[in-house]
Each structure stands twice: as C-alpha cells, then as structure tokens.
Amino acid sequence: MSDAPVTGAKPPVGKRVELTLRALVLGCVLAAVFTAANTYLGLKVGLTFASAIPAAVISMALLRAFKGSTIWENMTVQTVASVGGAMSAIIFVLPGMVMIGWWMNFPFWESVAICALGGVLGVTFSIPLRRTLVTKGDLPYPEGVAAAEVLKVGSPGEGQSEAAVRENKSGLWVVIGGALASAGFGLLAAAKVLAEQTAAFFKLPAALGGGATGVGFSMQFALLGAGHLIGLAVGLTQLFGLALAWLVFVPILTSQGYVDWATANGAVSVAAGVPADAGAEGLAMAVWSQEVRFIGAGVIGVAAIWTLAKLAGPLVSGLASAFAAQDKRAHGEALDLTEQDIPIKTVGLLSLAALIGIGVLLAVFAQGTVLADQTALLVIGGLLYVIIIGFAVAAICGYMAGLIGSSNSPVSGVGILAIVIASLLMLGVLAVAGVPADPSVIAFALVVTAVVFAVAVIANDNLQDLKTGQLVEATPWRQQTALIVGVGAGALVIPFVLDMMNRAFGFEGGPPAIVEGSQTLAAPQATLISALARGVISGDLRWDLIGIGAAIGVAVIVLDIILRKVTADKIKLPPLAAGIGVYLPAYVTTMLVIGAVCGWLYDRALKTTRFADVGRRMGVLLASGLIVGESLFGVFTAAVIVGTANDAPFAVMEEGGAWPAMWVGLITFFVLTFVLYRWTMKRASKV
Helix, strand or coil, X not given: CCCCCCCCCCCCCXXXXXXXXXXXXXXXXXXXXXXXXXXXXXXXXXXXXXXXXXHHHXXXXXXXXXXXXXXXXXXXXXXXXXXXXXXXXXXXXXXXXXXXXXXXXXXXXXXXXXXXXXXXXXXXXXXXXXXXXXXXXXXXXXXXXXXXXXXXXXXXXXXXXXXXXXXXXXXXXXXXXXXXXXXXXXXXXXXCXXXXXXXXXXXXXXXXXXXXXXXXXXXXXXXXXXXXXXXXXXXXXXXXXXXXXXXXXXXXXXXXXXXXXXXXXXXXXXXXXXXXXXXHHHXXXXXXXXXXXXXXXXXXXXXXXXXXXXXXXHHHHHHHHHHHHHHHHHCCCCCCHHHCCCCHHHHHHHHXXXXXXXXXXXXXXXXXCCCHHHHHHHHHHHHHHHHHHHHHHHXXXXXXXXXXXXXXXXXXXXXXXXXXXXXXXXXXXXXXXXXXXXXHHHHHHHHHHXXXXXXXXXXXXXXXHHHHHHHCCCCHHHHHHHHXXXXXXXXXXXXXXXXXXXXXXXXXXXXXCCCCCCCCCCCHHXXXXXXXXXXXXXXXXXXXXXXXXXXXXXXXXXXXXXXXXXXXXXXXXXXXHHHHHHHCCHHHHHHHHHHHHHHHHHHHHHCCCCCHHHHHHHHHHHHHHHHHHHHHHHHHHHHHHHHHCCCCCCCCCCCCCCCCHHHHHHHHHXXXXXHHHHHHHHHHHHC
C-alpha cells in the first residue's frame, strides 16, 4: 500500500511538541492499565489485544485539557501505552517456570529483568527493520493505520473540524460504555446470577467411529471484542482449525478403532489410559490437551518458518539502508525528520548493554544448580541464541504484525519454535558437559526462551507503532525512545499481576491456589511451551504428532497460496490462525469466531451509510472497551480473592441451583451485544 497519509485531516501544522514529560507519564499510567488487562486476558484464554487505539482515544480526551498538545504528543502516549500492553504477552512463557515447579511465585527483579532486557532488544532489533517493513514495505499494518486515522481526526490542530472533535468525544464514551457493559456482565457472572460458559460433550455413533467430541463457547465480552478485531478472514480460518481439532482429530484419536490399532502396534494412545467412568468430556479433553494441541504446534511451527523464509531478502535490504543512513549522518548530511532513527551506533551500544545484563541474569540463574560448572558455556551459548534467534523472531513477528495486526500475530507460535530449538541446544550441552537431565536444564531453556519471547512481542508491537508514526509524520527516534520507556513501564507491572493471579487461581503444576477446587488458569501457550521443553529434554516428546501438524501446515500454506492467487487476495487462509484454532480451547475459539462474524455484520450494515468510516472506527473502539472492561474486572477480582481468601467474593447465588443461570446468561449476552452495536452505530451517525 502507499505510504501516503491515510484518509482524513492532514497532521496539524504547529510546534513540534512530541516527547514531553506529561506524555510519558500518562503513557506509563495507561501502560500499567493495559498491561494488567492483557495479562489477565492472556492467562484466561491465551489471547492479548493491541491497546494502541484505546490509548490514543484516552490520550486525546485527556491532553485536550492542556494548552499546546499536538498529534505527535498523543502519538507518544499511544506508543508508551501500547508497548507496555504488548509486553504482557511474556505470560505465554514465564508461567512455565511455575508449572515445572522451579518457581513457587514470580520473583520480582528476576521477572522484571527478563521482560525489560528482552524488551529493549526488541526495540533495538526492530529499528533497522523499520526501513524494510514500514518505509519500503507494502504491508497493510491494519492496527497501525487505524490508530493513525484515530489520531488525525481527534488530535487538536489547525483546520480540525467540529465533526472531528465530536468523534473524539463520542469515541471516548464508546470505550467507556463497552468497558462498563463487559465489566457489569463479568460482575453478574461472578455473582453466579448468570453463567459465562456452556459446553456439551458426547459420544459419536458407532457408524462414525464411536469416538468422543464436544462443542461449547464462553460468553465473555473480551472474546467478542477480540473476535471483532481479528476480522472475518482470521476468524473463519480459526474455525477451520477448530473443525480439524474437534471434528477430525479428537473423534479419531478417541475412537475404539484407533485405540485397538495403537495397542496392537505399540503406539501411544492417551485414550487407552482414560478411565471408563471419565465420560465423553473427560475422554475428549484428555486427548485434546495431551495429543491434539501438539498437532497444532506443528502447524504453527511450519507457518513461522515459512514467514521467516519469505523475509530473508527484505531483511538484508533494511540493514543496508540503516547503515547507509548512519553513513550520511557521519558525513554531516541532514536527514528528513521522519527518517531520523536512533543512530545505529547508539542502537549497538543499547543492544550491548542489554546483552551484558542478559549474560549476568543467565550466570546468576545457573549458580546453585547442576549447571553451575558450565556457566561460561551456557552464558556464551545463551547470548548467541538470543542474538540469532532473537533477531529472526523480531523479523517474523514484525512481518506478521504488518500483515494481520499485532492482536492477530501469533507470537506464541514463534515461542513454540524457540523453546524446541532452545531445548535441543540444551540436550547438546548435556551431551558435551556430561550434565544429568535435571529440572534446572528445563528451567534454563525456559528463561532463555522468555528473553527471546520478550524480543518477539516488543518487535511485534513496535513496527505497528512505527507505521502509525510514519503516517502522522512523527519523529522515529523520539518514538523509539518512548518505546523503551513503555518497555520499562510494562515490565514493572507484570510480576505483580502474575503473582496475584497465581495466588488466587494457580497454574497447573504450581502451588495450591486460594480458590480451592477451581480450574487452574488455562495459560494455554505457557502450558504447551513448558510441556514441549519437558518433552524434548526428557526424550518423550510426541514428534509424531508434531510431524502430522507440520504436514498439515504445509498443506494449509499451499492452499493459502492457491486461494490468494485465484481470488486476487480476496480469500485467505492464514496458516498460523489455523494452528491457533487447533490448540486453543474450543470455547475460546468459538466465541472469537462469533465476534468476527458480529464485526463483519456490523461493518456490512455501515457500508450504505454516510458515516461508514466513522462507524468502523467506533466499532474498533467498542471492541477495545469490551476487552479492557472485562479484563480489568478480572484483575480486580483476583486482587479481592487474594485479599479476602474467599474464592467467590461476589457470589449472591449458589452455583448449580434451580436458577437457570445458563439461559439467563445466553439471553443477556446476545441481547446486550445487539444493544451495544446499535448504540455504537447511533453515536457514529451523530458525529
């Protein structure tokens, strides 16, 4: 696409008020809020959302009270807040340390160091990628473009229309309204007045193999909002993955025919070990969690490798461009304001400082374990791994963010690939040094992967923000400075929220939670990544299942290429989305698909109206508000549970009583969804 500014008012001409103290402070406050919300959402359902747009709306509403605020200052707030929120994706790896029993809680400074040092590298690694993937690339960057549109219509400046002011104010109310609605529904669910999840499991007839399967969905507005943001193409591709998991793999792997075949041929069969009294639900869930998810991991791994292969040429070009810009600076040649990155020498020094910190972190970690005698080897190997794999995943995630948006970019797939490589390398260390297979080996692999993952999630968000900056003509080096500040803000919040959620609800394999007998936090990516690390190092990883997933991934890639070519890119089948559909819980994926369909219907209803563009932006803000409201209420609930040691602090009714909580929940959810979309459309029409 063109790099010209998007449709709307041009960036206001005026004093370059950009990297200000008030913008950094407000950005840090919003970063803390969105980091907490994203951490909760990720632990519950394995998804996070991009906070750039809601942060921009809130910033414009608040900074309007100050004289002299500009679009670039709002850009700074949005940048700090969004990167802080993005940092929360580290929860896809870090809880694995509790799941394997190495940590009982989340040590504050160690957790902060992993997040902050990896995050700084994510910023520095993405700086040379800006020229390749943002300036010269033709990627759509959906969320970056949308955030630029919001900033342009809502920021104060010369020639700003009255309609733009009204849209800014209406947008803020839409965010607040969505947040209150989703938080209110969450409160009613916590009070047991209505249910927020429904599912049904059943055995198939003998003619269909006699296996088990199930269907269900979660009535959560955070998922509805996330589905709206991912869009119909990704939503339907996830539905395709869901169908593969629950209509193909689970029924086959739970069928008596497969169990008999596996027993006769000495193959592993989880279904064979499930007690007969477990029922259809116990059988289906055991097979999905212990077998089918590894097939999804194979799909995701192949898709991640495919993305990297496509990026090799553009990456070389971007690095060459960055060094050329440094050469111009060295010879006194002035660069345009919009081309001024942090100088490449400064980037190198920042990267070196971060790498030294990571080396110290790894050396300290190895002390007191069986790895202590191999500290030097592990530190050198760990740093090489962080540099090589870290830069590769920064490129992959930056590309995926540009292609389908930060919210949709499955950085967890990159994490899966990274943990497998790290674990295989640790096996090499065991062989060379004669170190026994010990839990510390798994823990070390997870720490190194967590650092790489921090690089990935920040690069995933950074390039989206830099695209927004390009479209509003912000100064890259100031944005990149704000990105580093945002990394620090997010890193300081994450350990608190993780520890609180761990104490309230617990993780599988971790210490007992306050809520006795409750289902532990899903944390699907962390569960899978820790299982992969254990499997590789202990030698019992189901490579056969990952191989099946890899073959399916190749088939999906080929099908995606054919569909794009035949339909001129109108029909797509993103391979990573298919893999996510396989390994996310069915109740999560189903509601994401419903959200994607609702968003599509809403946008379709707007097509023939005079306020279609405004309405679409309002829809994005509503979706963001739905996510923020429910997520913040969830964090608040966890805090109350920890503070009161009461597992149901808001309950006013007994679960499982005569009150039809499920039907009340269903009706309330869908009626409220319709009302919210109608209300949003009405507000858009008045702008």
